[in-house]
Amino acid sequence: MNALEAIGKRRSVRKYTGEPIPGKDLEKIVDAGRLAATGSNQQPWDFVVVTDRAMVARLKVAAEWMEKAAAIIAVVMDPSSRWWIEDGSAAVENMLIASTALGYGSCWLEGYTLPHEEEFKKLLDVPKEKRLLTLVPIGVPAEEPTREKRSLQEVLHWERY
Ligand SMILES: Cc1cc2nc3c(=O)[nH]c(=O)nc-3n(C[C@H](O)[C@H](O)[C@H](O)COP(=O)(O)O)c2cc1C
Known part of the structure; x- marks a missing residue:
């Protein structure tokens, strides 16, 4: 699947089969996050990949449906970097697209x-001084959601708003 196909296919998936995902694929997903654009090349991120079922069970207080995720990636950011939220967001989106590309x-x-x-x-x-920006549960999908998007026609403006 090429990048544009993966971007087009990506949707938030909240139902998983519970099957495990090979560690190599999780590494590829984190690698995609690591390679995101980042203000002044600060790269103020770390990624904690959780596959341990006991830890997944503790994290699912945020969302019960995470129970069947094969892994949860915690995106940890250094807020002393000026663009930490933008950088973290770029990394998360890269990981969502990479996850889609890998199925x-x-x-x-x-x-x-x-x-x-x-x-x-x-x-x-x-560490205390770091921020946890978001969790990214990943799993073998047990649903294929379709979500309405605003049309290109509606959002695209040529030359002037
Ligand atoms: C900043 C941000 C925060 C989000 N937080 C949650 C969340 O806490 N729980 C959740 O189920 N989905 C969350 N989402 C997913 C959105 O609900 C989802 O992206 C949106 O409904 C569009 O659907 P799509 O991702 O399938 O295109 C979040 C998305 C973004 C970008």
């Missing part, structure tokens, strides 16, 4: 994660 389903889980940030940082041994 997996994933979801950007930020709204449900932030209320548990301090609790999750402790669980995952994340």
